[in-house]
Amino acid sequence: MKQLRNSVIRAGLGAFYFTGAHHLLRPIFAGVGAIFMLHHVRPPRSGEFQPNRHLEVAPDFLRAMLSHLRASDIDIITMDELHRRLTERNFARRFAAFTLDDGYRDNRDYALPVMREFDAPFTVYVASDFAQGAGHLWWIALEMVIARASSIEVEIAGVATRLDTSTTAGKQAAFDRLHDWLRALGREDLAREIGALCARHGVDEAAICRELCMSWDELKAFSSEPLVSIGAHSITHCNLASQPAEIAREELAVSRARIEDALQRPVAHLAYPYGDKLAARAREFALAKTAGFKTAVTTRPAMIFPENADYLTALPRVSLNGNYQDERILPVLTSGAATAMWNGFRRVDAA
Ligand SMILES: [Zn+2]
Numbered sequence: 449m450k451q452l453r454n455s456v457i458r459a460g461l462g463a464f465y466f467t468g469a470h471h472l473l474r475p476i477f478a479g480v481g482a483i484f485m486l487h488h489v490r491p492p493r494s495g496e497f498q499p500n501r502h503l504e505v506a507p508d509f510l511r512a513m514l515s516h517l518r519a520s521d522i523d524i525i526t527m528d529e530l531h532r533r534l535t536e537r538n539f540a541r542r543f544a545a546f547t548l549d550d551g552y553r554d555n556r557d558y559a560l561p562v563m564r565e566f567d568a569p570f571t572v573y574v575a576s577d578f579a580q581g582a583g584h585l586w587w588i589a590l591e592m593v594i595a596r597a598s599s600i601e602v603e604i605a606g607v608a609t610r611l612d613t614s615t616t617a618g619k620q621a622a623f624d625r626l627h628d629w630l631r632a633l634g635r636e637d638l639a640r641e642i643g644a645l646c647a648r649h650g651v652d653e654a655a656i657c658r659e660l661c662m663s664w665d666e667l668k669a670f671s672s673e674p675l676v677s678i679g680a681h682s683i684t685h686c687n688l689a690s691q692p693a694e695i696a697r698e699e700l701a702v703s704r705a706r707i708e709d710a711l712q713r714p715v716a717h718l719a720y721p722y723g724d725k726l727a728a729r730a731r732e733f734a735l736a737k738t739a740g741f742k743t744a745v746t747t748r749p750a751m752i753f754p755e756n757a758d759y760l761t762a763l764p765r766v767s768l769n770g771n772y773q774d775e776r777i778l779p780v781l782t783s784g785a786a787t788a789m790w791n792g793f794r795r796v797d798a799a
Contacts, residue, residue: 480754482765485547486547679715718743
């Protein structure tokens with residue numbers, strides 16, 4: 449086991465489908481089900497510099513995943529049904545839930561038709577500022593700034609820094625550096641810094657939100673689709689763990705109230721923005737529980753195990769990552785092998 453684990457970590461994801469090692473791991477790591485995480489679903493775009501590419505999959509890849517699940521006789525269920533099965537400890541059949549974060553219009557235009565082909569329900573987690581047309585999709589703004597700039601000057605932690613963005617490699621390196629810096633900032637600092645970058649490089653930040661995200665009117669029609677559930681994803685899409693408790697509480701409660709008010713339907717499920725250990729941990733899990741959410745999902749990679757029933761506001765997900773759109777990955781993902789590798793071979797991690 450240890451040897452297999454080490455060689456797999458060394459060789460990476462491809463090792464699984466070339467060696468078939470995921471078959472050996474299946475009994476230990478397949479779990480009882482999985483929650484799949486997606487963001488954009490749309491046809492691939494051209495161009496070399498696409499630093500947010502991991503956040504989008506093509507409709508055909510989603511279709512391949514759904515075919516694979518149907519062929520494997522895995523139930524595709526809503527988050528309500530997932531909650532029911534976990535609380536009732538009903539693991540008679542393996543299941544999968546589909547979740548899409550942020551509330552992008554392509555979820556309606558490209559994901560919904562594919563989900564309909566398979567009669568498969570899914571949940572879209574909406575950041576209420578995005579639906580309002582007033583949100584900071586700063587990772588996309590950053591991509592647009594860097595795409596058009598040949599150099600960028602910023603002050604990072606008090607140090608004036610000049611980044612060369614004249615080549616694709618330079619752009620990618622600058623994106624990684626600035627992305628890490630911005631992500632760690634509080635919500636006011638982040639808004640100020642990305643606002644300044646956009647202003648300096650002629651990027652209309654507000655237009656990004658309106659162009660990519662569904663408005664309240666669009667969401668209202670979308671949410672009446674029988675296969676669609678809407679969940680909450682905070683107000684501003686901030687890193688909750690870096691906010692004072694009072695703000696984090698407000699981000700959860702107010703976003704939920706705004707969505708319920710606009711769509712006139714209950715919101716029972718939450719996705720933490722970013723959702724990794726730096727953005728959602730014990731305090732956030734407790735806040736979500738107190739706020740009354742039935743479930744809350746993270747971006748920690750793992751399958752669902754029976755033990756997750758005790759941690760319904762700290763559920764892991766399996767990313768359908770745009771950088772790995774190869775159909776050979778699908779049995780690896782449903783075997784639990786990939787997530788086991790990514791999370792250091794833990795089954796449940798809710799600390
Ligand atoms: Zn998000």
